[in-house]
Amino acid sequence: MNAIAEHSSIQPRSFSRTGFAQLVRIELRKSIDTRAGFWLLAATALLTILAAVARAVSGEDAQHAIRPVLEAALIPTNVLLPVVGILLITSEWSQRTALSTFVQVPNRMRVLAAKCAAGVALGFGFYAIAVVMSVLAVAAFGSNVSDQWVFGTELATQFTAYVILGMLMGLALGAAMLASAPAIVTYFAAPAAVVVLASFNALEPVLKWIDPSSMAQPMTEAVMSSEEVAQVLTSAAVWIALPMVIGLWRIGRADID
Amino acid sequence: MIEFNSVTKSFGSQRAIDDITFTCKPGTITGFLGPNGAGKSTSMRVLCGLSRADSGDATIFGRGFAQLENPGREVGVLLDASAQHAGRKGREVLAITALTLGVRPGRVDELLELVGLAGAAEKRVGNYSLGMKQRLGIANALLGDPRALVLDEPANGLDPEGIRWLRGLLREFADAGGTVLLSSHLLKEIDAVADDLVIIAGGKVVSEGTRDELLDGRGTTVKSPDPIGMTRAFESAGIEFRAIDEATWIAESDALSVSRAALDGGVLLTHLDEQGENALEDLFFDLVSDQAAAA
Numbered sequence: 055m056n057a058i059a060e061h062s063s064i065q066p067r068s069f070s071r072t073g074f075a076q077l078v079r080i081e082l083r084k085s086i087d088t089r090a091g092f093w094l095l096a097a098t099a100l101l102t103i104l105a106a107v108a109r110a111v112s113g114e115d116a117q118h119a120i121r122p123v124l125e126a127a128l129i130p131t132n133v134l135l136p137v138v139g140i141l142l143i144t145s146e147w148s149q150r151t152a153l154s155t156f157v158q159v160p161n162r163m164r165v166l167a168a169k170c171a172a173g174v175a176l177g178f179g180f181y182a183i184a185v186v187m188s189v190l191a192v193a194a195f196g197s198n199v200s201d202q203w204v205f206g207t208e209l210a211t212q213f214t215a216y217v218i219l220g221m222l223m224g225l226a227l228g229a230a231m232l233a234s235a236p237a238i239v240t241y242f243a244a245p246a247a248v249v250v251l252a253s254f255n256a257l258e259p260v261l262k263w264i265d266p267s268s269m270a271q272p273m274t275e276a277v278m279s280s281e282e283v284a285q286v287l288t289s290a291a292v293w294i295a296l297p298m299v300i301g302l303w304r305i306g307r308a309d310i311d
Numbered sequence: 312m313i314e315f316n317s318v319t320k321s322f323g324s325q326r327a328i329d330d331i332t333f334t335c336k337p338g339t340i341t342g343f344l345g346p347n348g349a350g351k352s353t354s355m356r357v358l359c360g361l362s363r364a365d366s367g368d369a370t371i372f373g374r375g376f377a378q379l380e381n382p383g384r385e386v387g388v389l390l391d392a393s394a395q396h397a398g399r400k401g402r403e404v405l406a407i408t409a410l411t412l413g414v415r416p417g418r419v420d421e422l423l424e425l426v427g428l429a430g431a432a433e434k435r436v437g438n439y440s441l442g443m444k445q446r447l448g449i450a451n452a453l454l455g456d457p458r459a460l461v462l463d464e465p466a467n468g469l470d471p472e473g474i475r476w477l478r479g480l481l482r483e484f485a486d487a488g489g490t491v492l493l494s495s496h497l498l499k500e501i502d503a504v505a506d507d508l509v510i511i512a513g514g515k516v517v518s519e520g521t522r523d524e525l526l527d528g529r530g531t532t533v534k535s536p537d538p539i540g541m542t543r544a545f546e547s548a549g550i551e552f553r554a555i556d557e558a559t560w561i562a563e564s565d566a567l568s569v570s571r572a573a574l575d576g577g578v579l580l581t582h583l584d585e586q587g588e589n590a591l592e593d594l595f596f597d598l599v600s601d602q603a604a605a606a
């Protein structure tokens with residue numbers, strides 16, 4: 055018995071498939087065990103803390119309540135965490151680790167699902183960090199405004215969706231493009247591109263239905279109107295559902311080399 | 312047991328592999344030989360489910376790769392040692408594999424020790440030399456304690472000590488009943504370790520069989536310090552021969568007849584080998600140039 059062959063190689067053996075929860079844990083670990091991943095997550099956590107404290111101590115008194123402080127604390131998560139989502143998928147291609155990943159787990163859709171679940175789990179994790187930091191910051195530094203602790207279920211739902219939709223958009227763009235740089239550029243440039251196009255007045259009424267920033271500010275400002283909710287859904291179809299479908303199709307049929 | 316059944320795969324209009332059929336048996340090392348672009352890597356990628364064949368199929372222990380519940384426990388695969396995340400530490404690469412395959416974590420350190428990377432385990436793969444990446448890839452392939460190995464040019468970048476070590480490792484693996492498919496374009500490497508040979512060129516299998524079947528009967532290599540005497544001895548014994556250089560010949564006869572001819576002619580021999588050092592190279596170039604001529 056040695057390290058090369060622990061037991062006789064001739065016996066037929068049966069093995070069980072790696073469980074889905076295990077695949078998700080592995081993807082979470084892969085998101086932090088590289089230098090780039092580690093610093094991205096560390097920077098997001100650090101900026102979350104800074105943003106919560108900064109909003110709670112500076113500016114007008116009205117801003118020192120839980121809603122505006124949490125809004126500020128979630129900006130790093132909304133901006134940086136989707137990049138982690140993008141890299142979870144694209145680094146398999148740019149670093150060519152897909153070669154060993156898919157040899158270990160041949161069902162590519164399970165791997166992709168595990169990556170999405172890991173990204174969403176990261177979203178909830180950082181949401182929790184932001185909530186804890188915001189509560190602490192408001193309790194420590196917040197001024198005694200009337201709505202200091204006002205935060206209804208609508209807002210809670212919107213804030214959660216804000217974080218998760220951003221992550222899903224990152225994952226979807228990563229899957230559709232399978233290359234880090236174009237996916238990251240698209241994630242950051244898409245809202246700007248829509249703003250530029252919207253300066254053609256004729257396009258404006260259409261563009262607000264596909265504007266990715268409708269999944270951002272309106273969700274954390276106040277309780278949304280039903281039109282705003284509808285715009286979130288149509289934008290999500292364009293920037294999440296569509297690229298994800300393209301990604302599923304590409305990843306499913308790609309030759310990996 | 313690894314089987315290719317009439318596997319064909321094209322990229323666009325170009326046929327990368329064309330009707331590939333062969334079998335790798337348990338307990339043997341199958342050397343997969345062919346010039347650059349012959350289709351070795353493409354065949355292996357199809358086998359491992361990374362590329363879809365246009366037609367035909369490839370199986371491992373009778374099942375398609377995607378049907379294996381936990382493939383890493385059945386077949387260790389190393390297709391490209393450079394295909395690792397540059398920012399990940401060597402040990403971490405193996406730890407991820409161990410978690411995926413469900414092997415005990417202690418095996419990671421055993422494998423690092425086995426491939427000689429224990430001292431470099433905390434370095435990032437981006438700082439590894441090619442040979443070190445190759446060793447990491449071999450450890451990664453062995454981690455699941457598989458009974459088959461599929462290795463694409465694993466000797467690439469290994470130092471002479473490493474090449475000898477790999478040879479010993481593969482021999483031991485096969486002797487324990489394992490199945491090995493090993494590609495290389497280093498003929499000497501394959502010659503030293505393979506039991507069976509599959510030679511491909513231009514996407515087609517041009518020759519296949521045991522090493523002895525293919526290399527026997529390709530003439531006996533003869534060396535002698537006496538060229539005139541040796542030539543005369545060949546002629547008087549009626550043995551066909553051709554000169555490689557002034558002191559080396561390939562004789563179209565077996566070793567015993569050549570030895571007798573030399574004794575009769577009173578000529579000294581310094582070397583006599585039925586599977587000469589150049590036999591595989593000769594065979595390879597014969598087949599590959601035939602293929603090129605046919606194309």
Ligand SMILES: Nc1ncnc2c1ncn2[C@@H]1O[C@H](COP(=O)(O)OP(=O)(O)OP(=O)(O)O)[C@@H](O)[C@H]1O
Nearest residue numbers: 311322327345346347348349350351352353354496
């Ligand atoms: N992804 C791809 N797209 C297009 N053509 C490809 C692709 N992969 C391989 N080929 C072509 O298929 C043929 C076989 O290539 P393959 O890599 O299998 O050869 P090989 O035998 O592994 O060669 P080498 O010894 O250089 O590694 C080549 O003509 C190559 O150009």
Ligand SMILES: [Mg+2]
Nearest residue numbers: 351352353463
């Ligand atoms: Mg190759």
